[in-house]
Amino acid sequence: MTDTKEKILNTAEWLFGQYGYSATSLRHIISEAGVNLAAIHYHFGSKQDLLDQVILRKVGTVNERRIKLLDQFEAEAAPKPACVEKIVEAFITPAFMLDKSPDFVKLMGRVHAEGLMPDIAQRHFQPVIDRFFAALKRALPWMPAEELAWKAHFALGAMAHTLTARPAAYPEAARESPKKIVKRLVAFISSGFCTPAELGACPRIRRGRAHGACMASARREEEAMR
Secondary structure (H helix, E strand, O other), X not given: OOHHHHHHHHXXXXXXXXXXXXXXXXXXXXXXXXXXXXXXXXXXXXXXXXXHHHHHHHHHHHHHHHHHXXXXXXXXXXXXXXXXXXXXXXXXXXXXXXXXXXXXXXXXXXXXXXXXXXXXXXHHOHHHHHHHHHHHHHHOOOOOHHHHHHHHHHHHHHHHHHHHOOOOOOHHHHHOOHHHHHHHHHHHHHHHHHOOOOOOOOHHHHOOOOOOHHHHHHHHHHHHHO
């Protein structure tokens, strides 16, 4: 990567994080980076392309690790589908193991707040999203696609919020390790996936059984009631 391109990426990451995508102009970026407008158009083409590249240089590696983990967990579970906890773990863990700068964390918070992430995901991450959604459908074959899509939407929101903030009522949370946070979040999201939106929607739960993560949750609930 050329020095000019890296300088533009670093400056854009900082400015987008500080002021938001909409409020940051290309002229602001070239002024702070000390380059001319032609350099941005040469390396990126447009402001939207620049934002995509700022995100992809970090998240691209994350998505590669996600697929690698999912492949591993599916191979270990074969011929059965991977359980929900492992699918969720494969998706979440790489995001928290990423060496994130404070500027990048702010940037991702702004991206989600401005509603930009769905379009970025559609352009660049759809193959990864499709891969994980298919794995969830195999793990939860009884769940309607519409309900599964909403649960995935809620899960992404929980992950995004956790990446950019910690519980205000629990100051010690700021000192918790990424590994411990991932453990908490995987358990929370997995339970959400395995709980039907309407009571009795899952035939396995009606019969006192469960699938994948649901089975572990059902056993924990039974033990707690004894």
